[in-house]
Amino acid sequence: MPPLELQPGSPAMRLNRLEPDELRRRLALFLDIDGTLIDLAATPQSVVVPDTLMIVLRTLELQLDGALALVTGRSLTDVDRLFSTHRFVVGAQHGGEMRGPARQPRQELIFVAALNRLRPRVETILPSWKGLLLEDKGRSIAIHYRQNPGVAYELKTTLHRLIATEADALELLEGKFVFEIKPKNFDKGDVVRALMMVAPFKERVPIFIGDDETDRAGMAASRAHSGCAIRVGDKRDLLADGFLPSPAATRAWLRELSIRFDRGVTAAQ
Ligand SMILES: [Mg+2]
Structure with a gap:
């Protein structure tokens, strides 16, 4: 796997020891967008979503039976503009606007x-x-x-x-x-708490990946659900169980995870 530095004793270490297929059935991913999945740009409108990222996210979503959510300060419309070829589960506007899993749509603010x-x-x-x-x-x-x-x-x-x-x-x-x-003031923790109550997130172990102060509520909520938190960039964050150095490293890590699931599934067949 690419560089993911884990803190000793982190629950992520336990996850790392699981067989790929077991991990695939247990994991839920909560992913911030800007500065986590994609590189920051001069303006929020000028960011670029690499095609390869779209493929990796879509593949992981399928492998995790839908337990993948984007969590962002952006509006839902803006997320759908960025990721235009697929409608993901999204906690937009820090949770003020949500689109839940297919059978539980909540598309309004x-x-x-x-x-x-x-x-x-x-x-x-x-x-x-x-x-x-x-x-x-x-x-x-x-x-x-x-x-x-x-x-x-x-x-x-x-x-x-x-x-x-x-x-x-x-x-x-x-x-x-x-x-x-x-x-009410919403935060990204509200997104994690709301989705962890419903299938396919329920009963899984959340991993929240974020790069910013506003992600810390999501990271804390993930840990409160016996999950873990990964911080992109700032290594001083005491809430983080692990660190990734850049959005490019996050993309590489997710890609490796997906390949690992793929091999695990193949091996089990
Ligand atoms: Mg961010």
């Missing part, structure tokens, strides 16, 4: 859908008090109560109760004479 469900319910509670003003900002809803400050506690309690049904996606922010229902 999670928080937009939640806000749309909640909006009519918020509107029905407004007449309960005088002087409330609803400001719909599209991606958040503000309820101003400056005209009637005495309602603060009761209003807050009611809004908390409403929001509880959408707590995965929305949160309540308190301002001066205003409550705001806004999208």
Whole structure:
């Protein structure tokens, strides 16, 4: 295998000892895109996806029975533009926008859908008090109560109760004479946790590969699922079980993994 330096005692060492076919049936891959799979470019729009990477990812996805996900800050549309010949499982916008495995499609922004469900319910509670003003900002809803400050506690309690049904996606922010229902901050850990609950990821051992601060939530979530974390580039990351020096090394490592699975499958036949 190409240069993957593992920390002593890492769960990745245990994975390394598995027979290829056993590893193939046990592993789930979570892969950041920019700086991990592909080299950074002057602008996010000018990155290039090598054809060989597309083939390796598609092959690995088949070998892992679908347990491969791209996890990125990019939008889903942007990911599909980059990887135009195949629709992968994607945690886009740090998990705010997800496309799950084939039988569990979730193609809309999670928080937009939640806000749309909640909006009519918020509107029905407004007449309960005088002087409330609803400001719909599209991606958040503000309820101003400056005209009637005495309602603060009761209003807050009611809004908390409403929001509880959408707590995965929305949160309540308190301002001066205003409550705001806004999208929860998602991170890449939310993507790992969400996908590890469903087939074909469920019951597998996740490996998260990333290069950036925003990947660390995904790396931590992967470790929390008895998996491991690989950092591309920065060797000082204490969360990482292993390191790859560059996106080119990640691509080479994934290619070797795929070849190893292929040989393992052939050997078993
Ligand atoms: Mg990155």
